[in-house]
Amino acid sequence: xxxxxxxxxxxxxxxxxxxxxxxxxxxxxxxxxxxxxxxxxxxxxxxxxxxxxxxxxxxxxxxxxxxxxxxxxxxxxxxxxxxxxxxxxxxxxxxxxxxxxxxxxxxxxxxxxxxxxxxxxxxxxxxxxxxxxxxxxxxxxxxxxxxxxxxxxxxxxxxxxxxxxxxxxxxxxxxxxxxxxxxxxxxxxxxxxxxxxxxxxxxxxxxxxxxxxxxxxxxxxxxxxxxxxxxxxxxxxxxxxxxxxxxxxxxxxxxxxxxxxxxxxxxxxxxxxxxxxxxxxxxxxxxxxxxxxxxxxxxxxxxxxxxxxxxxxxxxxxxxxxxxxxxxxxxx
Amino acid sequence: xxxxxxxxxxxxxxxxxxxxxxxxxxxxxxxxxxxxxxxxxxxxxxxxxxxxxxxxxxxxxxxxxxxxxxxxxxxxxxxxxxxxxxxxxxxxxxxxxxxxxxxxxxxxxxxxxxxxxxxxxxxxxxxxxxxxxxxxxxxxxxxxxxxxxxxxxxxxxxxxxxxxxxxxxxxxxxxxxxxxxxxxxxxxxxxxxxxxxxxxxxxxxxxxxxxxxxxxxxxxxxxxxxxxxxxxxxxxxxxxxxxxxxxxxxxxxxxxxxxxxxxxxxxxxxxxxxxxxxxxxxxxxxxxxxxxxxxxxxxxxxxxxxxxxxxxxxxxxxxxx
Numbered sequence: 001x002x003x004x005x006x007x008x009x010x011x012x013x014x015x016x017x018x019x020x021x022x023x024x025x026x027x028x029x030x031x032x033x034x035x036x037x038x039x040x041x042x043x044x045x046x047x048x049x050x051x052x053x054x055x056x057x058x059x060x061x062x063x064x065x066x067x068x069x070x071x072x073x074x075x076x077x078x079x080x081x082x083x084x085x086x087x088x089x090x091x092x093x094x095x096x097x098x099x100x101x102x103x104x105x106x107x108x109x110x111x112x113x114x115x116x117x118x119x120x121x122x123x124x125x126x127x128x129x130x131x132x133x134x135x136x137x138x139x140x141x142x143x144x145x146x147x148x149x150x151x152x153x154x155x156x157x158x159x160x161x162x163x164x165x166x167x168x169x170x171x172x173x174x175x176x177x178x179x180x181x182x183x184x185x186x187x188x189x190x191x192x193x194x195x196x197x198x199x200x201x202x203x204x205x206x207x208x209x210x211x212x213x214x215x216x217x218x219x220x221x222x223x224x225x226x227x228x229x230x231x232x233x234x235x236x237x238x239x240x241x242x243x244x245x246x247x248x249x250x251x252x253x254x255x256x257x258x259x260x261x262x263x264x265x266x267x268x269x270x271x272x273x274x275x276x277x278x279x280x281x282x283x284x285x286x287x288x289x290x291x292x293x294x295x296x297x298x299x300x301x302x303x304x305x306x307x308x309x310x311x312x313x314x315x316x317x318x319x320x321x322x323x324x325x326x327x328x329x330x331x332x
Numbered sequence: 333x334x335x336x337x338x339x340x341x342x343x344x345x346x347x348x349x350x351x352x353x354x355x356x357x358x359x360x361x362x363x364x365x366x367x368x369x370x371x372x373x374x375x376x377x378x379x380x381x382x383x384x385x386x387x388x389x390x391x392x393x394x395x396x397x398x399x400x401x402x403x404x405x406x407x408x409x410x411x412x413x414x415x416x417x418x419x420x421x422x423x424x425x426x427x428x429x430x431x432x433x434x435x436x437x438x439x440x441x442x443x444x445x446x447x448x449x450x451x452x453x454x455x456x457x458x459x460x461x462x463x464x465x466x467x468x469x470x471x472x473x474x475x476x477x478x479x480x481x482x483x484x485x486x487x488x489x490x491x492x493x494x495x496x497x498x499x500x501x502x503x504x505x506x507x508x509x510x511x512x513x514x515x516x517x518x519x520x521x522x523x524x525x526x527x528x529x530x531x532x533x534x535x536x537x538x539x540x541x542x543x544x545x546x547x548x549x550x551x552x553x554x555x556x557x558x559x560x561x562x563x564x565x566x567x568x569x570x571x572x573x574x575x576x577x578x579x580x581x582x583x584x585x586x587x588x589x590x591x592x593x594x595x596x597x598x599x600x601x602x603x604x605x606x607x608x609x610x611x612x613x614x615x616x617x618x619x620x621x622x623x624x625x626x627x628x629x630x631x632x633x634x635x636x637x638x639x640x641x642x643x644x645x646x647x648x649x650x651x652x653x
Contacts (some may be wrong), residue, residue: 044519158608188382190545190605193590199603215520218592245595259524261553262594264576267522269553277488277517 002075003032004176004209007020010069012048016280019330022282025064027233030306033226035176038203038210040224042217042256044276048233049213050052055178056211057090070174074176086168091118094172099182101162104155111165137168140205141198160191162196171202181213187305196223206279217260221245229253232287233278235306239313249315251292287317294319333370337540338508341368343403343413345389348410349613361612363389365564366403368639371508374538380548380587382607386564387544394542395429396420409510428501432513434493438485442444443497445481454505456479474529491522496531497603503540511543515550529555532586548591552576557645560584563620564612566639570646580648583623621649623643627652 012026026048035037041049047292054060058073058078071078071213078089089094095118096103105114115134125133131150138146141164154162163183180199184192196219203210212223220227220241228238229252237250249252258270274291277283286304289295296318304318344359351615354412364386371377381387392398394405396412405412412423420469428451431437436445448470449463458466468478474495485493494514501509511530515523531554545551551558552572560583568581582603591604605624610616616623622632631651639649 044521156634162610180396188609189548189590190382190586191608196602216519216592218594221593221596221598235412241596255521256421259521260548260594261524261527263552263591264573265551265571266553269527272521275491276521 002072004035004037004074005033006070006072007031007056008070008072010052010055010071011067012051012060012064013067014061014064016063020167021280023232024282027054029069029230029233029235031228031235031238033177033209033211036196036203036207036209037226038212038224040220041230042215042220042225043229044215046276046279047230048279049230050181052230053082053096053181053213056179057094057096058086059090063130075289088122089305090321091175092122092124093175094179095173095175097163097166097178097180097183098172099185101159101166102154104166105162107154110151110153111157113169115165115172118169122173125155134168137171138165140171140202141165142166143168160187160195161185161263163195167195167202169198171206172206174206175208177209177211179211179213182215183291184219199223217257225282229256232282233279234287234316235314236288236316237314240311242314243311247316249320250288250295250317252288255291255293276296286316334375334628336370337402337408338542339406340370340394341404341406342391342399343368343390344391345386345398345407346401353525359613362394362564362614362615365398365615367561367564367566368403369559369566369569371540371542372390373507373540374534375532375557376541376543376555378551379544380551380558380559380563381543381545381561382609383547384612385565387561388512390561391429391512391542391544392572394508395427396423410631421455425451425504426439426507427510428504428506428508428633429510429512430494430514433517434490434497436495440485442484442577444485444488448496448500448503452626453501455504466503470503473502473533475525483647488519489522491525493499493519493638494526494629495529496521498526498533502537504541506539508540508542511541511545513545514543516545516547519604523550530554541548548576548587549594560587563609563615565620565649567621567650568646568647568648570638570643574643574646580642580646580653581621581650582627582652583621619633 008030010026010029011208014163030054041052055066059214062329066079078175114136119133135146135150138149139234143149145163187195220329225243227241227244228235231252237253244253248257250292254269255272259272261269266308272291277287283290285301286299289299298318304316307315307320336562341362342587343367346362349359353526369377379387384651391562393400400413403413407423425591434517445467448466452458452466453463467481471478471481476495515526518526543551543555543599555572558572558575561568562583579588586603586605589600593600607624617636618635629651637649637651639647641647
């Protein structure tokens with residue numbers, strides 16, 4: 001069976017100052033997602049995670065252009081579709097959950113109205129059945145007394161409830177893929193746990209695939225089946241989740257894992273030297289080389305290719321084989 | 333023997349609220365409602381809790397930016413809460429702050445050298461040369477090049493700005509620095525830099541920190557002691573590592589259960605709290621946590637538990653113990 005989503009060599013660049021300044025936010029990204037899978041996209045701010053997601057639904061800023069690549073969803077290349085055909089995809093087949101629920105909800109429309117919109121717009125339901133469906137969806141995201149909340153407005157909800165409502169909207173069109181871009185960053189820890197568990201339950205019930213964009217490796221450990229680590233517009237490592245945590249191959253992945261404090265220990269943290277690079281002035285060779293402990297002359301001169309392993313893991317590093325860490329040394 | 337630098341006793345801050353509507357009763361938001369803790373010299377106290385629990389109000393009280401409704405704040409043996417504003421100058425020199433958002437805590441119109449020199453010029457009579465020398469010294473301390481002093485804040489990255497904020501806090505030779513979520517706004521790889529820098533500076537100068545955050549892992553990493561706050565009250569105070577190993581209060585347990593695993597096979601006791609934090613305007617009777625507590629007993633809705641010592645240096649406010 002073909003995968004649900006196959007992205008191949010996606011390049012999205014931002015053009016500034018009449019094209020004289022090019023920011024390669026996404027620069028040759030390839031990955032696949034199977035139906036019902038949870039795919040994690042990890043990286044620091046400015047590494048291109050969000051631009052990758054916006055490219056998938058083709059909602060990009062005017063200065064950005066997809067310059068190369070294919071986005072095959074359900075056997076169809078989304079980049080070949082007209083703007084009108086694309087509107088049929090958004091909300092119905094691919095939905096999004098964004099970081100700030102207050103910005104993605106309209107303060108002037110009632111909750112019921114906004115949750116109903118995707119199903120109404122795509123002509124799936126009308127009238128009483130639509131209302132019933134909305135109440136079901138609100139109940140599914142555990143909004144207490146949905147019949148009453150149906151008439152209320154976003155400002156009457158708490159942060160956690162708003163984010164759950166955005167989750168209900170994402171479900172409304174019955175999508176096969178939901179893109180969740182840092183959905184829990186603004187939530188408190190106990191509310192975050194409630195929300196992550198809720199998303200897992202919904203996924204189990206509907207079989208929807210999830211793309212989870214985050215910089216939090218804890219969320220990845222809890223939620224994802226497969227993870228891609230992005231750095232400076234490229235995927236530097238992609239592995240099933242256990243492989244990534246127990247045997248990270250790319251020095252960047254390993255450094256990231258070593259730089260987060262763990263509960264109950266006071267082991268010194270590893271601090272990655274330097275800063276993430278400016279995407280309009282990328283270093284030569286491997287983009288990570290100025291911060292990498294393993295950098296050699298080759299890393300500075302030549303860009304490493306995607307190394308594909310037999311078990312489906314890919315690494316973009318000249319030292320991939322050498323930097324493999326044995327499981328007991330890794331984060332046991 | 334640890335020497336206390338700051339001793340807070342039964343600290344309260346109530347914000348009066350006007351009645352709603354014609355017959356509405358006036359009330360008060362009890363943002364901080366009787367908390368006591370001690371920060372020792374050269375040590376770090378972590379303060380954790382969810383949004384709205386009163387962490388930030390506590391930090392404002394410690395910084396003397398807000399005056400308390402009740403209780404005392406003793407710093408080096410002197411009660412700050414009772415001191416009139418005009419006598420706070422020396423205290424304000426010794427107690428400094430680093431805020432969460434390094435983008436809004438540095439004036440965009442000042443050169444960063446001026447930003448860092450400002451507090452020391454306000455407190456000390458320094459010559460221009462001495463001032464510049466001190467600024468260069470501070471820049472090196474926090475890992476920035478002294479020639480960067482001529483730049484403006486927008487030319488710095490988030491991590492560098494947080495370094496500047498730390499340099500500013502150190503400029504007056506502060507004894508206590510209140511760190512209000514200092515790493516939450518930073519990228520993962522930059523957080524480790526700032527945490528290491530803070531540890532390093534503490535080891536060198538013996539400065540104390542009050543570290544306020546909601547990230548338990550970061551708090552337990554940097555703090556010697558951790559206090560857990562819920563709706564204006566402290567529910568548990570213990571040595572950080574002991575708190576991780578053996579949390580007693582159900583709320584602390586729930587916080588640990590909610591913190592994310594460090595690898596995919598880590599199993600945790602699942603305590604999913606129902607509901608959300610109630611309003612501090614009308615906190616529940618008895619134990620404030622009882623409506624969300626999985627172990628609530630009839631007694632919990634009647635009597636408010638006191639902080640009692642369960643093990644040496646480990647206090648908890650819960651009827652279970």
